[in-house]
Amino acid sequence: MNPVLSSLRARQLSGVRCRTCARLLRREKRSFATASGAGDPEGDPEIYDVVCVGGGPAGLSLLAALRSHPTTSRLRLALIETQSLTPLRTFAPQPDSYSNRCSSLTPASVGFLDGIGAWRHVRRERVMSYGGMRVWDGVSGESIGFDVDGGGGGVEGVKEEREGTEGSNGGVVAYMNENVNLTSALLRRIEELGGVDILEGEKVEDIAFGEDTPTADLTSWPVITTSSGTRLAARLLVGADGANSPVRTFAGIESRGWDYNRVGLVATLKLSGPGWGGEGKKIAYQRFLPTGPVAMLPLPGNMSTLVWSTTPALAARLKSLSPEDFCAMVNAAFRLRTPDLKFLHTIEGGQKDEVSWRETHTKFSREQVPQDVVAVQPGSIASFPLKFRHADSYISQRIALVGDAAHSVHPLAGQGLNQGQGDVEALTQNIIYNVEHGADIGTRMNLEGYGKERYWRNHVLMGVVDKLHKLYATENLGVVRVRSLGLGIVDRLEGVKGWVMRRAAGERGLF
Ligand SMILES: Cc1cc2nc3c(=O)[nH]c(=O)nc-3n(C[C@H](O)[C@H](O)[C@H](O)COP(=O)(O)OP(=O)(O)OC[C@H]3O[C@@H](n4cnc5c(N)ncnc54)[C@H](O)[C@@H]3O)c2cc1C
Structure with missing residues (x-):
């Protein structure tokens, strides 16, 4: 040169x-x-302002956000993703078939996605909003009902016209959406804006600090080598590479926590009757069983998505059942008493008849439980291990972590992906600020604001979610009495419920 x-x-x-x-x-x-020769391991690396490892919801959101803001739109950006992104580009699903990986997006997350121009690429006919939640104790039966319009007050953040519904946010607690619908929309937005070098189907093989070459001193810059031998030097390396983040490992950041010895069993279900698309407000249901919470969340039409947190052994048993017996078990999980459920888990088949007989001998109100599950979408039953992990720090010199690379949380409050969107929004703001002030976007000092803001906010929320899991994972009579009393009191305090509801909907503020 x-x-x-x-x-x-x-x-x-x-x-x-x-x-x-x-x-x-x-x-x-x-x-x-x-x-x-690009990709020559002996040559100088390509130099980028931001290299993002991981093309999941967090990584793609970050790139779309940076490209869509005038201040950061000229930064040199690269994405490295192990998997091919072709399935996202060609996403053309059947109308009555849904992915089993769905997430509830809070109005705050949707507001952010809208702001970066990605929400309009989401296939809206596949998204279902809901305006209330019914949560109850599987042992005592004590319940709490949340209703955005009634108990919770309005939630700021989502424009009226976004869902074509009434009210400041259309009375929406959250939007149930397939993860693939979101990531394909984000990729469409990135490709519409252009300017991101995408290395897909390539794994990060190595990360090391660069060298002091005749042209540039890269000694404090991470240089990433991919599986094809391509080398990229990053002013800022972002780890959006999930729970086993290689970027976090490179940065030497510890991630602490524990395994719950639980899995999240997911499935796509078909309901009887008009389903969630019928008259009235859509409601999400969650019942806390001693083995973990079981949640049924609305999808369009009469479809629903299940997240059943349970032990690996019980999940294996559920997966081995015939579709009819599996559906019977899901219905039982929302209706029958815990001793009945315990027994039903011990038999190898015949749950369908057993459940319908036991239902006739159990007192429950049909208005208080989801509609009957009549079918499970073939191939949709799967399970994922659940764990609590929190990185000691979200930043290091020329490194920032976002999404599951920084934190993994129990899905009972549906917050993991939303926390990742909050991280991305904060990191984008941090980068914008540094660019506007002529500051280096990668130094630890200039990343401090991002790290501090997000760490504490996530820490509080993760603590609450973890304690909820532990509080409900016991059948101890004293604990059951106290927690039921607490739930009953909160159910009568509209102000407190409103506060909880606004937090669940992602309103920024106290967490
Ligand atoms: C059962 C269940 C239900 C859930 N429900 C909800 C919910 O309702 N609401 C909610 O907010 N959250 C929910 N979550 C959490 C949510 O799914 C995650 O928080 C979210 O998907 C994390 O997104 P991410 O982009 O941070 O990481 P990921 O989705 O894990 O993406 C990481 C990406 O990095 C890539 N990658 C990894 N290693 C490398 C490498 N070496 N080189 C290149 N690329 C690499 C991977 O291929 C992947 O594409 C749920 C989770 C579970 C298990």
């Missing part, structure tokens, strides 16, 4: 941005890359 270009590159590396320099450097980089 000639001395002029060398000094331009040095200026660029020290954070100085100038369009002419960038153009000259781009031209030089192209010729340099051609001469040394």
Whole structure:
């Protein structure tokens, strides 16, 4: 590289941005890359402002957010994702078939996704909003009802026209959506904006600090080598690479926590009757059983998505059942008493007849439970181990973690993906601020604001979710009495319920 270009590159590396320099450097980089051969492990790495490892909901949101903001739209961005993104590009689902990986998106997350131009790419006919929740204790039967309009008050954040419903947010607690519907929308938004170098089907093989080359001092810069041998140097390396984050490992950041010895059993279900698309407000149901909560959440039409947290052994038994017996067990989980459920888990088959007989001898109100499950979508039953993990820090020199790379939480409050969206929003704001002030976006000092804001907010929420799991994972009579009393009192305190509801809907504030 000639001395002029060398000094331009040095200026660029020290954070100085100038369009002419960038153009000259781009031209030089192209010729340099051609001469040394892109992907040549011996050549200088390609230099990026942000390299994001992981193309899940968190990573794709970050790239879409950076590209869509005028201040950050000129940053040089790259994505490395192990899996092929072709299924996201060609996402053309059958109308009556749904992925078993669904997440409830809070109005705050949807507001953010809308702001970065991604929400309009989501297939809206596959999203179902709900405006209330019924949560109850599987041992004592004590329950609490949440209703955005009634008990919770309005939730700011989602524009009226977004769902075509009434009220400040259409009375929405959350939007149930397939993860693939979200990620394919985010990828569409990124490709619409252009300007992100996407390395898909490539794994991060190695991350090491760079060298002091004649053209640039990369000694404090992470240099990522992918499985194809491509090398990328990052001013800021973002780990959006999930719970086993290689970026977090490289940064030497500990992630602490425990395994719950529980799995989240998921399935796509078909309900009797008009389903959730019928008259009236859509409600999500969650019953706390001693083995873990079972939740049924609305999808369009008469479809529903199940998240049943239970022990690995009971999940294995459920998976081995015939579709009819599996559906009977799901119905039983919302209706029958816990001793009945315990017995039903011990038999190898015949649950369907056993449940219908036991239902006739059990007192429950049909208005208080989800509609009958009549079928399970073939191939949709799966399970995922549940754990609590929190990284000691979200940042390090030239490193930031977002999403599950930073935290994994029990799904009982449906917050994991939403926390990731909160991280991305905060990190984007942090990068915008640094670019606007001519600061280096990758130094630890300049990332501090992001790390502090998100760590504590997530920490509080994760603590609450973990305690809820533990509180309900016991049949001890004293504990059951106290928790039922507490639930009954909260159910009568509309102000407290409103506060809980607003937190569940993602309103920023106290957490
Ligand atoms: C049963 C269940 C139900 C849930 N329900 C909800 C809910 O209702 N609401 C909610 O908010 N959250 C929910 N969650 C949590 C939510 O699914 C996760 O928090 C979210 O998917 C995490 O997104 P992410 O982008 O951070 O990580 P991931 O989705 O794990 O994405 C990480 C990406 O990184 C890639 N990657 C990994 N390693 C490498 C590498 N070495 N090189 C390149 N790429 C790599 C992976 O291929 C992947 O695409 C639920 C979770 C479970 C298990």
